[in-house]
Amino acid sequence: MARIVILSLALISASGPFALGQEWARKLFDVTSHDFGSVARGAKAEYRFKLTNIYLEDVHISGFRSSCGCTTPTISQELLKTYDEGYVVATFNTRNHLGQKSATITVTLDKPFPAEVQLQVAGYIRSDVELEPGGVQFGTLDADKPAEQTIAITARTDRDWQITEIRSSSEFVEAEAVETGRQVGQVTYEMKVRLLPGAPVGYLKERLLVVANGSRSTEFPIEIEGRILSRLTASSSLLVMGVAKPGGKLRKPLVIQAKQPFRITAVECDDESFTFEYPQTAERRHIVYVTFVAPPSAGKRNTRIRIVTDLDGDASTEVPAHATIVEPES
Numbered sequence: 204m205a206r207i208v209i210l211s212l213a214l215i216s217a218s219g220p221f222a223l224g225q226e227w228a229r230k231l232f233d234v235t236s237h238d239f240g241s242v243a244r245g246a247k248a249e250y251r252f253k254l255t256n257i258y259l260e261d262v263h264i265s266g267f268r269s270s271c272g273c274t275t276p277t278i279s280q281e282l283l284k285t286y287d288e289g290y291v292v293a294t295f296n297t298r299n300h301l302g303q304k305s306a307t308i309t310v311t312l313d314k315p316f317p318a319e320v321q322l323q324v325a326g327y328i329r330s331d332v333e334l335e336p337g338g339v340q341f342g343t344l345d346a347d348k349p350a351e352q353t354i355a356i357t358a359r360t361d362r363d364w365q366i367t368e369i370r371s372s373s374e375f376v377e378a379e380a381v382e383t384g385r386q387v388g389q390v391t392y393e394m395k396v397r398l399l400p401g402a403p404v405g406y407l408k409e410r411l412l413v414v415a416n417g418s419r420s421t422e423f424p425i426e427i428e429g430r431i432l433s434r435l436t437a438s439s440s441l442l443v444m445g446v447a448k449p450g451g452k453l454r455k456p457l458v459i460q461a462k463q464p465f466r467i468t469a470v471e472c473d474d475e476s477f478t479f480e481y482p483q484t485a486e487r488r489h490i491v492y493v494t495f496v497a498p499p500s501a502g503k504r505n506t507r508i509r510i511v512t513d514l515d516g517d518a519s520t521e522v523p524a525h526a527t528i529v530e531p532e533s
Contacts, residue, residue, distance in 0.1 A: 228318035231255060231262065239295055239326030243356075243423045247338035248295035252308075252322050256283040259446065259529070260315035267291065267310045272299075274306035274324050285446045286527060293324045297337065301330045331360040332423055339396045341407065341429030347400045354425065356380065356392040358415070364390050368414040375402035376409050376427055396427065404433040405440070435512060435520040436460050442508065444526035447497040453526060457491045457508070465514045467491070474506040477524065497528040504528065 229235065231254040242248045256262045262283045267276045279290040291310055305325035312318045335355045344350055358364045366380045377397050384391040396411065407429040414422050438458035445453050459467070464487050470479040480492040491510065498504075504526045511519045 225318050225320065227258070227316070228312055228320045230257065232320060232322070235320065236323040237293065237325075239324065241327045241329060241423055242295065242297055243329050243337075243425075244297055244301065244333040245337045246297050246334045246423070247336075247426050248297055248326065249426070250293045250324065251290040252293065253288060253290055254283070255288050256285055258315070259285055261285075262312060263314035264289075265311050265313040267308060269293075269306050269308050271304065271306035272296065273304040273328075274308065276308045276310075278310075286443055286525065291322060293322065295324070295326055295328070297328045301328050303327050329423065331358060333357045333359075334425065338426040338428065341398055341427070343430045343432060344398070346402075346404055346431055346433050349400055350398040350429075352396050354394045354396065356394055356413070358390045358392075359388055360390070362387060362390075364415060366392055366413060366415050369394075370412040370414065371409070372411070373402070373409040375399045376411070378411050378425075380413070394425075396425075398429065402431055404431050406430050433520060434461055434514055434518050435465075435510070437510075437520055437522045439522060442493060442522050442524040444493070444495045444524060446527045446529055447495070448529060448531045449497050449499045449501070451497045451528075453495045453497075455493050457493055457510075457522060459489045459491060459510055459512075459520065461487055461512075461514060463487060463514070465489075465512045465518075467510060468513055468517070469511040471509040471511065472506055472524075474504060476504060476526070477506060477508065479508075493524065495524075495526045497526070501528045501530045 233253045237250040239248045264278055264281050267278060269276050273296050275294045275296060277292045283289050291308065293308055308322040310320045339352050341350045369378045369380060371377060375398060377399060378394055380392045380394040383393050409427040411425040411427065412422055413425060442455060442457055444455055447453050464485040466485045467481045467489055470481060470491060476495055476498055478494045482489055506524050507521050508524050509519055509521045511517055
């Protein structure tokens with residue numbers, strides 16, 4: 204097995220924490236800039252800057268701020284343990300701002316060492332095209348259940364302005380726009396957005412690209428979000444067991460739910476380092492306790508846990524699991 208690559212900032216900084224500068228903090232982020240492009244007024248425009256704690260020490264976000272009221276930052280969580288993932292969410296204020304805008308989001312960290320990371324966002328908020336509401340929120344849906352929502356589009360522009368094409372990023376999302384009004388300086392459309400049966404289980408985040416003619420920019424996006432539930436749902440999309448030394452033991456609960464009572468008939472996993480405890484009764488909610496005993500060799504262990512039930516004969520769900528083994532200190 205390959206030697207584990209996991210960093211300890213305390214060991215790296217032999218001459219003191221400030222010798223690290225800010226680079227250790229920048230390495231937490233996948234990217235540090237995003238361009239929203241051209242977006243309609245009122246449109247939902249949100250970008251999630253992903254960060255992952257790649258260090259042995261806990262990482263703590265103590266604050267965040269934006270240089271411009273055109274962008275509002277939020278964070279998914281303040282504390283990240285080893286290999287935990289989080290997000291700094293930048294929301295473009297397309298309702299109250301217009302034109303070319305940019306902002307710097309400053310993220311302040313106080314653990315394991317003081318540092319700041321600056322994230323850049325920019326975009327052009329159009330004044331000639333407006334959406335109401337600003338995007339499609341399907342909410343939580345059962346698998347294979349169709350859904351439909353309507354968006355009003357107002358274009359205050361050329362008299363001959365019209366929508367010529369709608370491009371979808373998913374085969375399970377379709378849209379149709381019907382013109383509802385036309386007068387000097389203004390054209391209105393009603394767009395119906397449909398979620399088709401067969402969309403994959405999990406979080407839905409897709410996009411429509413609306414193409415129009417006219418003398419100005421001809422394209423603008425519409426964001427689509429939702430969550431599609433399977434007959435079985437797990438409390439986590441990724442079970443992060445944590446970090447252990449060889450022979451160490453980690454234990455985490457995994458909650459499995461359904462709308463009707465069911466029994467767990469088997470829990471399957473290819474890695475013998477993982478063992479499981481679960482009830483034999485028929486309930487709508489079960490807790491599967493997952494135990495990981497770290498093997499002798501340092502490294503990363505990635506596997507998939509499959510929970511098999513008696514729903515509809517043998518309905519099952521899978522959850523990826525991750526654990527890290529580090530060498531004992533000499």
